[in-house]
Amino acid sequence: MFDKTLAELAAGLQKGEFSSTELTGAWLERIKAEDSKYNSYITVTEEQAMAEARAADAAIAAGTAGPFTGLPIAHKDLFCTKGVRTSCGSKMLDNFISPYDATVVARFRQAGAVMLGKTNMDEFAMGSSNESSYYGPARNPWDPERVPGGSSGGSGVAVAARLAPAATGSDTGGSIRQPAALCGITGLKPTYGRVSRYGMVAFASSLDQGGPMAHTAEDCAMMLNVMAGFDPMDSTCLDREVPDYTATLNEPLQGLKIGLPKEYFSATLDPQIAERVHAAVAEFEKLGATVKEVSLPNTELCIPAYYIIAPAEASSNLSRFDGVRYGYRCDNPKDLEDMYKRSRGEGFGAEVKRRIMVGTYALCAGYYDAYYNKAQQIRRLIQQDFIRVLEEVDVIMGPTTPHPAFRIGEKSNDPVSMYMEDIYTLSLNLAGLPGMSVPCGQVDGLPVGLQIIGNYFAEAKLLNVAHRFQQATDWHKQAPAGI
Amino acid sequence: MSLDRSDVERIAHLARLQIDENDIPAYTENLSSILNLVDQMQQADTENVAPLANPLDAVQRLRADDVTETDQREQLQSVAPAVEEGLFLVPKVIE
Numbered sequence: 001m002f003d004k005t006l007a008e009l010a011a012g013l014q015k016g017e018f019s020s021t022e023l024t025g026a027w028l029e030r031i032k033a034e035d036s037k038y039n040s041y042i043t044v045t046e047e048q049a050m051a052e053a054r055a056a057d058a059a060i061a062a063g064t065a066g067p068f069t070g071l072p073i074a075h076k077d078l079f080c081t082k083g084v085r086t087s088c089g090s091k092m093l094d095n096f097i098s099p100y101d102a103t104v105v106a107r108f109r110q111a112g113a114v115m116l117g118k119t120n121m122d123e124f125a126m127g128s129s130n131e132s133s134y135y136g137p138a139r140n141p142w143d144p145e146r147v148p149g150g151s152s153g154g155s156g157v158a159v160a161a162r163l164a165p166a167a168t169g170s171d172t173g174g175s176i177r178q179p180a181a182l183c184g185i186t187g188l189k190p191t192y193g194r195v196s197r198y199g200m201v202a203f204a205s206s207l208d209q210g211g212p213m214a215h216t217a218e219d220c221a222m223m224l225n226v227m228a229g230f231d232p233m234d235s236t237c238l239d240r241e242v243p244d245y246t247a248t249l250n251e252p253l254q255g256l257k258i259g260l261p262k263e264y265f266s267a268t269l270d271p272q273i274a275e276r277v278h279a280a281v282a283e284f285e286k287l288g289a290t291v292k293e294v295s296l297p298n299t300e301l302c303i304p305a306y307y308i309i310a311p312a313e314a315s316s317n318l319s320r321f322d323g324v325r326y327g328y329r330c331d332n333p334k335d336l337e338d339m340y341k342r343s344r345g346e347g348f349g350a351e352v353k354r355r356i357m358v359g360t361y362a363l364c365a366g367y368y369d370a371y372y373n374k375a376q377q378i379r380r381l382i383q384q385d386f387i388r389v390l391e392e393v394d395v396i397m398g399p400t401t402p403h404p405a406f407r408i409g410e411k412s413n414d415p416v417s418m419y420m421e422d423i424y425t426l427s428l429n430l431a432g433l434p435g436m437s438v439p440c441g442q443v444d445g446l447p448v449g450l451q452i453i454g455n456y457f458a459e460a461k462l463l464n465v466a467h468r469f470q471q472a473t474d475w476h477k478q479a480p481a482g483i
Numbered sequence: 484m485s486l487d488r489s490d491v492e493r494i495a496h497l498a499r500l501q502i503d504e505n506d507i508p509a510y511t512e513n514l515s516s517i518l519n520l521v522d523q524m525q526q527a528d529t530e531n532v533a534p535l536a537n538p539l540d541a542v543q544r545l546r547a548d549d550v551t552e553t554d555q556r557e558q559l560q561s562v563a564p565a566v567e568e569g570l571f572l573v574p575k576v577i578e
Contacts, residue, residue, distance in 0.1 A: 099558045192538045206537060235543055304521040315498060322499075324571050329564035333574050337499070345501030353500055354510065357491070358517050360498040374524050376534030381527065383535055416516050432538020456539065 001026055002162040003479065006071055006219040009165055013060060013070045020060070020070030024053035024114050027072050031116065031163050038139045040157035040164075042077045043085050044117035052114040059112055068226055069112030074164040076155050077118035078125055079105050079210070080199035088201045089121040089133040089151075092327045092347035102199025103231045104168060104210050111226045116164050120154025123349045124318065125175055125203045127151050128421050131412050132351040139408070140183060141480040142446050146405040149179030155213045156183035162483055166214035166223060170200055172207045173306055174400075174425025177437035180213055181400035181449020184439045186466065186476055187213040188220045191456050192432035193238035195224075196231035204313035205236070207306075207429040216476055217438065217466035221245035224459060240457065248460050249467040254288035256465065257393040263299040264398035264424055273399050276441030276448045281397055283472055284465075294393060296385040301378045302427035307419055308362050308375040309430070314352075315359025321347065354415060383431040390455045395465055399424055400437040400449030424451055434459050438466045439475040447478070485515045 001023070004012070012018055028046050035041055049072065056070030075081060078088045080098035082105075087093045101109065108115070120138040122130050130153025131137045140148040141161040148157045152169030156179030159167055169176040171189035180187030188211045195210045202208060212223035225246065230239040258281065265274055281291055323329035323343030330346050333339030348356070362371035389396060401421060411418040428435045433453060440450035450469075454462045470476050486494075491511045495502045502510060556569060565572035 096562055099555070099562060193541065232546075236537065236541065238539070238541065298527070301524060301527055304524040307517060308521050308524070319499075323564060324573055325559075326562045326564075335574050336576050339574055340499040341496075341501040344499055345503075348500070350506075353502070354513055354517070356498050356500060357494045357510070357514055358521075361494050361514070361518070362521075364494075364497070370525075371521065373534055374527075374529060375521075376536060377529035377532040378524055378527055380532050380535035381529065383538065415513055416520050419517075419520065430535075430538075 002030060004165065005216050006165050006214060006222055007216070009071055010067060020053040020056040020114060021050065023070065024049050024072050024116070027116055027164065034161065035163055037144060038141060038157050038161050038163065039136055040120055040138045040154045040161060041074070041117045042087055042089070042120050042135050042154065045084055045115055048084070049114050049116050056112050056114060066111055067222060068108070070114060072114040072116050072165060073108065074116045074119045074155060074158050074167040075105060076152050076167065076169050077121055078170060078201040079168060080201070081105050081115065081118065084118065086118070086201070087134070088125070089123040089135065090348065090352070091134045092321050094134065095328065096326055100199060103196035103233060104200065104227050107226050113226070119152070119158050119167055122151035122153065123352050124201065124314070125151040125170060125172055126314070126351050126355055128174065128178055128418055129411065130154065131408060132349055134349060137408055140405050141483060142184065142405065146407055146446070147182070149182035149405065151175040152213060153179050156180055156185060159183065159185045159213055159215065160480060162479070166212065166219050168210060169213045170208060170210045171429065172203050173310060173429050174422045176211050176213055177400050177425050177435055177449065177451060178422065180437040182405040182447065184447030184478060185213060185215055186217055186220055186436065186438050187211065188224065188436045188459065188462065189428065189434060190224065190228065190459055191434045193236050194434070194457065194459065195227045196234040196237045198231055198233035202317040204310040205317060206313060207310060216470055217436070217463045218246065218249055221249060221463045243460050245460050245463050248464050251464045252288065253284065253465065253468050256284065256289040256395070258284060258289050258291045259294035259389050259393035259396045260291060261294050261296040261299065261389070261396060261398055263296050268402050268420070268423065269399060270403050270443065272443040273402065273404070273448050276443065277397070277399050277450055280440035280450045280469065283469060287468055287472060292393065294389045294396065296389060296427070298378065298381045298385050299423070299427060302382055302430055303419060303423060305375040305378040305382070306422070306426040306430060307358070308371045309379065311355040311359035312362045312372050313359070315356045315363065318352070318356055351415065379430045382427050386431050386433055394461065396453040398451050400451040404443050404446035404448060428453060432456070434462060436462045436466050438469060439478065441475060442478070486511055486518065
């Protein structure tokens with residue numbers, strides 16, 4: 001049962017092979033027995049899950065079930081869940097019981113999904129390793145001494161270790177795609193504005209986007225069907241038609257034009273990863289695709305531009321955590337300023353404080369043009385690179401990450417070397433484009449991700465491309481040893 | 484770009500963050516290396532390039548000027564650290 005995809009579990013529920021109560025109970029038992037090894041959950045919502053499963057079984061019996069009814073999933077702990085702690089991986093929100101549901105959570109509830117719990121993450125989604133979590137790092141099931149990636153590390157681990165059939169994530173600079181790659185699962189970051197950000201704790205508002213993490217592209221399509229669509233509560237959510245993402249999964253790839261950016265295969269890339277990515281591309285050629293080299297000349301500028309824009313927006317967004325309305329408040333403040341400073345100083349971890357300070361500095365009077373404005377100009381250069389290339393090819397492919405999962409602690413004292421791991425993922429957030437990571441091989445027993453990038457609102461095409469690849473290969477079916 | 488101790492203290496004050504005395508050297512070093520990284524931006528020629536704030540150049544939607552919020556004060560204040568008679572309590576501000 002634990003190796004089944006969402007699509008297979010949905011079929012089993014429909015045929016009556018098992019009930020949602022049985023399914024949910026089995027997953028909860030497994031979490032209880034196994035998660036101490038991986039630390040993928042911050043909160044397990046057992047009672048609520050069983051109640052939702054019973055309601056799903058009643059809907060199935062009454063014939064009112066939809067395609068998602070009764071399927072258990074986990075939510076990244078930055079999606080607000082009414083009545084359930086939403087910690088964002090931070091001491092600041094350790095005591096925060098959300099008074100409302102994020103739109104993504106509400107849509108899954110509406111669709112009849114069962115929430116197993118809330119997954120571990122880098123604090124306020126700031127990190128590429130899950131090590132900045134107040135609740136300790138989630139561990140990569142392929143090697144528990146290694147990081148699962150981040151920031152949606154807990155979601156990546158929960159799916160890879162078969163502790164949830166699928167999970168939600170959020171991606172500000174690679175936070176869905178990077179852990180998907182390092183954990184050997186499939187993840188999709190949609191076009192900016194495709195999925196509502198309402199109730200998703202804000203990190204960098206012009207970059208943040210929620211999306212699905214699962215074993216297969218087909219499962220991601222099922223989830224995106226639930227998640228995508230207009231929401232009046234998010235002023236940047238776009239009012240555009242949502243296709244049925246499962247309907248076009250099997251379209252043939254004959255004539256698909258693939259671009260390989262030469263900048264993505266430079267010296268910083270582990271040659272073994274390059275080899276796996278080229279092997280995956282060769283698989284697409286067998287499926288009828290053509291391949292050409294393309295150029296994204298401003299690729300390297302994405303790191304400095306991102307590490308101004310994201311901290312600048314974060315410093316502004318995180319000013320709401322002041323110890324007044326919700327979250328942590330220090331003991332015995334001597335005055336208002338002392339309360340602000342100590343609540344924030346004690347409530348935030350080191351990486352969050354670093355980014356708030358970088359952002360504060362960049363937005364200081366006199367520095368705005370040199371930093372934020374310059375970064376936003378570079379952002380347009382990066383976008384123009386993609387627009388030009390996507391006029392010539394249908395999809396861009398490359399590695400998701402330059403290396404496989406690194407060891408816990410290896411980069412935690414060197415933020416800049418950690419930031420370099422995001423080289424292939426950041427630019428999509430800056431440009432607002434959709435991208436996926438799909439398992440495409442292993443290096444020394446650790447998973448490797450193939451990144452597939454498409455044009456604005458081309459999620460259906462990306463899912464189609466990934467699905468056909470998964471019909472032809474079985475990398476997405478590999479499980480870590482002992483699982 | 485290299486920061487010194489007083490820069491870090493000033494930035495921390497602007498951001499209303501209390502930083503432990505012993506941690507200031509590490510923050511100074513980390514922030515300086517991050518600023519060195521972002522200084523790579525300065526090599527890029529961005530003359531006449533319009534800044535990109537929204538990837539799809541979308542603008543804010545307008546809506547009818549109607550009251551749409553419901554009164555959720557009690558529910559929203561249930562998670563506040565200190566509340567009295569519908570007000571958030573903070574340390575005394577005016578002497």
